[in-house]
Amino acid sequence: xxxxxxxxxxxxxxxxxxxxxxxxxxxxxxxxxxxxxxxxxxxxxxxxxxxxxxxxxxxxxxxxxxxxxxxxxxxxxxxxxxxxxxxxxxxxxxxxxxxxxxxxxxxxxxxxxxxxxxxxxxxxxxxxxxxxxxxxxxxxxxxxxxxxxxxxxxxxxxxxxxxxxxxxxxxxxxxxxxxxxxxxxxxxxxxxxxxxxxxxxxxxxxxxxxxxxxxxxxxxxxxxxxxxxxxxxxxxxxxxxxxxxxx
Amino acid sequence: xxxxxxxxxxxxxxxxxxxxxxxxxxxxxxxxxxxxxxxxxxxxxxxxxxxxxxxxxxxxxxxxxxxxxxxxxxxxxxxxxxxxxxxxxxxxxxxxxxxxxxxxxxxxxxxxxxxxxxxxxxxxxxxxxxxxxxxxxxxxxxxxxxxxxxxxxxxxxxxxxxxxxxxxxxxxxxxxxxxxxxxxxxxxxxxxxxxxxxxxxxxxxxxxxxxxxxxxxxxxxxxxxxxxxxxxxxxxxxxxxxxxxxxxxxxxxxxxxxxxxxxxxxxxxxx
Numbered sequence: 001x002x003x004x005x006x007x008x009x010x011x012x013x014x015x016x017x018x019x020x021x022x023x024x025x026x027x028x029x030x031x032x033x034x035x036x037x038x039x040x041x042x043x044x045x046x047x048x049x050x051x052x053x054x055x056x057x058x059x060x061x062x063x064x065x066x067x068x069x070x071x072x073x074x075x076x077x078x079x080x081x082x083x084x085x086x087x088x089x090x091x092x093x094x095x096x097x098x099x100x101x102x103x104x105x106x107x108x109x110x111x112x113x114x115x116x117x118x119x120x121x122x123x124x125x126x127x128x129x130x131x132x133x134x135x136x137x138x139x140x141x142x143x144x145x146x147x148x149x150x151x152x153x154x155x156x157x158x159x160x161x162x163x164x165x166x167x168x169x170x171x172x173x174x175x176x177x178x179x180x181x182x183x184x185x186x187x188x189x190x191x192x193x194x195x196x197x198x199x200x201x202x203x204x205x206x207x208x209x210x211x212x213x214x215x216x217x218x219x220x221x222x223x224x225x226x227x228x229x230x231x232x233x234x235x236x237x238x239x240x241x242x243x244x245x246x247x
Numbered sequence: 248x249x250x251x252x253x254x255x256x257x258x259x260x261x262x263x264x265x266x267x268x269x270x271x272x273x274x275x276x277x278x279x280x281x282x283x284x285x286x287x288x289x290x291x292x293x294x295x296x297x298x299x300x301x302x303x304x305x306x307x308x309x310x311x312x313x314x315x316x317x318x319x320x321x322x323x324x325x326x327x328x329x330x331x332x333x334x335x336x337x338x339x340x341x342x343x344x345x346x347x348x349x350x351x352x353x354x355x356x357x358x359x360x361x362x363x364x365x366x367x368x369x370x371x372x373x374x375x376x377x378x379x380x381x382x383x384x385x386x387x388x389x390x391x392x393x394x395x396x397x398x399x400x401x402x403x404x405x406x407x408x409x410x411x412x413x414x415x416x417x418x419x420x421x422x423x424x425x426x427x428x429x430x431x432x433x434x435x436x437x438x439x440x441x442x443x444x445x446x447x448x449x450x451x452x453x454x455x456x457x458x459x460x461x462x463x464x465x466x467x468x469x470x471x472x473x474x475x476x477x478x479x480x481x482x483x484x485x486x487x488x489x490x491x492x493x494x495x496x497x498x499x500x501x502x503x504x505x506x507x508x509x510x511x512x513x514x515x516x517x518x
Contacts, residue, residue, distance in 0.1 A: 057340050060517040077342050085340040087333055093261060095268035107257055109341045110250065152337055 004035040004070060004082075004160050004191040005056055011064030012051050025051040026215045028065070033208070035070075035159065038192040040206035040223070042199065042233065048215040049195040050088055053162050056193070057085050069160065081109065084158035088165050088195075090149030094138035098129055098148055101137060102155050109156035123151040127181050143174025150181055160191040167198065179204070199233055211236050254343050255351040262355020266321055272359065275317045279367050282309045287374045299379050300481065306371040307477045310364060311405055315412050315437060318360040322416040323429035325352060330424035330518055345518075346510045349417055353506065357413045361406050368402050397480045400491065404474045407498035411469050412437060414505030421512030440468040469501045 010029040026048045033039050041049045054060045056067055058074025069079035092101050102120045111119055124130045127147040132140070140148065146166065153161055166182065167175045182205060186192060194205060202209055202223055211219035211233065219236040266272050286305040329335045329352070338348060393401065415436060420429045443465050474494050476486050512518075 054336075057336075059336055059339055080340070080342050083340065085336070087336050089333070090337065091334050092337065093265060093334065095264060104257065104261065105337060105341070108254060108338060108343055149337075156341070 002035040002070075003032050004037075005031065005033040005193070006068045007031045007052075007056070007065065009065035010052070010055060010062055010067060012048075012055060012060065013063045026055070026212075029212075029217055030065075031210065031217075031220065033191065033193065035191050036189045037207045038186055038194065038205050039208040039210060040202040041193065041195045041210045041212065042197075042202060043212035046214075047212040049212055050164055051215075052212070053085070053164050053193065053195055057083055057162060059085075081156060082159045084153030084156065084161045086146075086149045086153045086161070086163040086166055088168070090145060090152075092137045092145075092148065092152070095136065097134050097136050098124065098140070098144075098151075099133040101148065102151055105152045106155040111156060119155050119157060123154045126154065126184065127151045128177060141174075143170050143177065146170060146174065146178055147181065150178070154185075158190075160193065161185060162193045164195045165197070166194065167196065167201065199230060213237050250342070251347060254347045255354065258338070258343070258348055258351025259353075259355035259358065262325060262352045263359050265325060266356060266359035269321070269324070272317070272321060275313070276363050276366065279310065279313045279317075279363060280370055282313065283367055283371050283374065286371075287378060299375060302375055302378060303481055304477070306375070307401065310367045310371065311408070311475070314360050314364045314367070314405065314409060316434070317363065318356060318409055318412055319416055319433040319437070320430055321360065322353070322356045322413065323420060323426045323433070325356060326417075326420035326429060327424055327426035330420075335518070345513045349421075349510055349513055350506065353413045353417050353509075357406075357409055360409055364405050364409065365402060368398065368405075372398055393480045393484050397484050397486075400486050401477055401480055404476055404491075404494065407495060408471055408474045411471075411498055411501045411505070414502040414509065415469075417509035418505045418512065421509045421516065421518065424518065436468065437471070439464070440471050443468065443470075469497075474498060 008030050010026060012026040014023050014025055029048075029052060041052060043049050051060070055062050056069070056074065058067075058079070067074055069082055072079040074080070074083070093104075096104065099120060102123055103116060106116045106119055124133055127150050129144065129147055129151060132144060135144075137145070137148070150163070150166065153163070163182075167178050170178060179201075182192065182194075186205060192205070194201065196202065206223060208221065209219060209223040210217060223232075283306050286302055286309060289301075289305065335348065339345065412433065416429065416433045419432045419436075422432075423429065443461065476490070476494070479486055479490075
């Protein structure tokens with residue numbers, strides 16, 4: 001089994017203001033996410049989901065433990081090329097068009113000439129934005145912006161995709177379209193790491209589930225599919241730190 | 248190395264594009280040209296032969312002050328929007344390092360404002376020469392008018408000052424993503440440096456702890472008056488290379504120092 005992402009006793013403490021008052025965001029997270037699988041990260045607001053994703057991306061540095069992407073530190077170019085990231089509220093320079101945004105970010109990832117053209121074209125089609133390629137970012141709807149967010153994460157053809165709340169705040173039609181994109185990515189064999197509030201999405205997409213509560217792992221393993229997902233989620237939260245292992 | 252320069256250039260191009268799409272920036276360019284024109288009207292015929300000198304001083308001061316203010320506001324706005332809206336994350340998750348991002352942003356804003364300075368200087372030069380040509384014969388300005396090289400030196404010195412302010416702005420933006428903090432702190436430090444530089448006799452005469460503090464401020468802050476050689480250029484037409492080179496090197500040193508501090512702060516704060 002090839003491991004795409006591994007974390008060992010990962011922790012992050014934030015220091016606020018000049019007085020340096022500390023608050024723990026993550027504490028002792030150890031995971032091994034196999035390549036090609038879809039993993040869901042769930043938890044309430046402030047549970048540390050976004051912090052974990054940012055640590056994996058290398059956007060912030062851990063205060064304890066380590067992260068490896070295919071055995072490399074996130075700061076290394078090889079690891080960066082392997083990761084595509086959709087932030088929680090994706091935003092882009094408003095004056096660029098959809099196509100120019102993808103082209104610009106593709107160039108930033110080191111793509112050149114014909115490969116860049118191919119990838120930009122492919123990504124726009126993959127997220128159904130081909131018709132809006134000439135539209136400026138500032139005129140896009142929230143659903144289209146979210147799909148552009150997925151497209152920019154895909155533009156350099158990464159093996160791992162970290163998607164922070166990909167369907168949050170979208171109307172049913174936009175959610176349906178984004179879910180379609182996710183299904184296709186899963187079928188392509190990408191390693192997906194999905195942060196979401198929606199438990200139904202976990203049932204739909206994820207082979208593994210990580211439940212975080214106040215920065216600690218309360219569940220890590222195959223999601224136990226029960227008719228009442230909410231009860232299952234709350235039961236795992238109440239266990240408080242008792243980590244289950246995967247089958 | 249080539250890839251690093253390429254990424255810096257990509258970010259600076261985007262930063263430049265962002266400035267050009269900023270309506271306030273476009274308006275400020277128009278406003279600066281208008282101010283220079285007002286300077287010309289103010290120093291009209293009634294001042295006689297001292298009119299051109301008045302217009303030269305007024306125009307150069309306006310360009311210098313206005314471009315500094317526009318640069319600070321533009322830099323504060325760009326960093327505020329990129330840091331607060333987390334637009335920087337879709338950049339930084341790629342191969343781009345924080346250092347490349349900061350250098351690119353700074354370079355883009357500097358190029359945008361420098362182009363305004365060049366345009367305003369050319370406009371000022373045209374109006375000034377028009378004013379001198381319009382003087383009745385027999386009027387002696389009593390000066391050596393700066394030639395093309397003199398104007399070029401004036402421009403270069405202003406661009407060096409803008410470079411230092413850019414570095415300073417980047418460092419202050421790293422301390423807080425807030426637009427207001429960056430803008431106010433940079434304006435305060437800049438104007439403070441100018442005041443301390445102007446009041447050197449007072450600083451030298453000050454005694455006790457007050458004198459120590461003023462001396463320390465003068466030591467820490469760049470003395471922007473060092474790069475203001477317009478009076479010398481007006482009277483002598485040119486500044487010697489002997490005076491110009493140290494000013495240029497000092498400017499580069501201050502820029503490198505502030506930018507280095509900015510990169511350090513951005514990395515430490517995971518911005």
